[in-house]
Amino acid sequence: MITEHAPLDVGDLTTTFVSRRRRTPVVRGVSFTLARGQTMMLLGESGSGKSVTARSILRLYGSSADIGGTVRMNGVELLSLPESEMRSLRGGQVALVPQDPTGALDPLRRIGSQLTEVLAVHGVERVTSAARRRAEELLAMVGIPDPKRVAASYPHELSGGMRQRAVIAIAVSCDPQVLIADEPTTALDVTVQAQILELIAELQARMGTAVLMVTHDVGVAADFGGRIGVMYAGRLVEEGPAKEVLSDPKHPYTEGLLDSLPRPDVERGALRSIVGSPPGVGEFPAGCAFAPRCPRALPSCHREDPPLVPVAPDRSAACPVVNSGEAVT
Numbered sequence: 588m589i590t591e592h593a594p595l596d597v598g599d600l601t602t603t604f605v606s607r608r609r610r611t612p613v614v615r616g617v618s619f620t621l622a623r624g625q626t627m628m629l630l631g632e633s634g635s636g637k638s639v640t641a642r643s644i645l646r647l648y649g650s651s652a653d654i655g656g657t658v659r660m661n662g663v664e665l666l667s668l669p670e671s672e673m674r675s676l677r678g679g680q681v682a683l684v685p686q687d688p689t690g691a692l693d694p695l696r697r698i699g700s701q702l703t704e705v706l707a708v709h710g711v712e713r714v715t716s717a718a719r720r721r722a723e724e725l726l727a728m729v730g731i732p733d734p735k736r737v738a739a740s741y742p743h744e745l746s747g748g749m750r751q752r753a754v755i756a757i758a759v760s761c762d763p764q765v766l767i768a769d770e771p772t773t774a775l776d777v778t779v780q781a782q783i784l785e786l787i788a789e790l791q792a793r794m795g796t797a798v799l800m801v802t803h804d805v806g807v808a809a810d811f812g813g814r815i816g817v818m819y820a821g822r823l824v825e826e827g828p829a830k831e832v833l834s835d836p837k838h839p840y841t842e843g844l845l846d847s848l849p850r851p852d853v854e855r856g857a858l859r860s861i862v863g864s865p866p867g868v869g870e871f872p873a874g875c876a877f878a879p880r881c882p883r884a885l886p887s888c889h890r891e892d893p894p895l896v897p898v899a900p901d902r903s904a905a906c907p908v909v910n911s912g913e914a915v916t
């Protein structure tokens with residue numbers, strides 16, 4: 588029997604930054620699975636560990652972080668892969684669209700040559716006229732109206748939105764099975780943001796790519812759909828279909844987060860902020876990290892960190908109040 592592996596299966600992922608003086612845990616036991624063509628949005632406030640989770644999957648921290656747990660891509664464990672194999676996997680089977688397209692492009696090289704190089708490195712096309720044609724096709728595919736001109740341009744000659752389209756063209760050039768997008772629209776004008784999200788969704792539908800997207804923007808999460816994983820203090824506290832999580836949050840943190848943010852997708856009264864502030868980097872309290880701010884914390888929440896467990900069909904949360912069936916209203 589042939590078992591189909593998930594494009595991405597993350598189990599109990601932990602990331603601890605290490606320096607000569609200290610060890611700083613940042614990601615603490617994150618698990619999720621992405622099926623083919625599926626989206627997972629990592630949603631949470633700044634500092635909750637979303638980007639570190641995404642970048643740990645790609646092993647982008649080198650020796651500055653200890654990464655534990657498992658990261659399987661199509662059944663292959665990435666955390667024990669030699670760095671040389673990891674390098675060929677990045678940009679091939681798994682590609683990153685970062686927040687800032689400017690930093691992702693080489694300022695001294697034309698867009699077309701950056702694209703053909705990626706195609707050559709990953710053995711898709713040698714740098715020939717066929718590769719140049721392919722580069723232009725890719726630029727056209729990401730909605731660039733004049734691909735010949737853009738291929739001959741340097742990054743500084745393009746607008747932010749066009750640069751991000753070019754970065755996306757490079758990211759999808761080798762037909763990745765997993766696309767990791769780390770706040771891909773934050774650095775762009777509001778008018779361009781929706782277009783870039785639409786483009787990612789369109790490419791995903793066309794190519795069957797699984798997408799892991801990091802965002803702190805509930806509007807982006809609502810628009811994109813798929814599944815949402817809500818992060819707080821380095822942990823996933825809630826996970827489920829985006830629509831359900833956003834309309835009927837189970838975890839008190841998700842509820843507080845949604846109440847505190849302007850939501851273009853729902854009409855509501857005044858915003859309410861969550862009392863207190865999140866723990867400092869690596870300074871997690873005993874028990875549930877949200878307990879000191881939680882209006883529903885039980886005495887046990889200050890001692891035991893609840894695991895993420897099923898709370899409804901296809902949904903899970905890390906909260907004993909939800910798990911015990913008590914309504915979170």
Ligand SMILES: Nc1ncnc2c1ncn2[C@@H]1O[C@H](COP(=O)(O)OP(=O)(O)OP(=O)(O)O)[C@@H](O)[C@H]1O
Nearest residue numbers: 604613631632633634635636637638639640803868
């Ligand atoms: N290279 C690093 N070394 C040490 N600490 C780091 C490093 N990168 C990130 N951190 C810390 O890890 C924590 C989580 O950062 P992360 O970037 O994942 O947050 P985030 O949820 O993505 O929020 P943001 O939207 O602000 O990026 C932060 O407190 C950050 O200071």
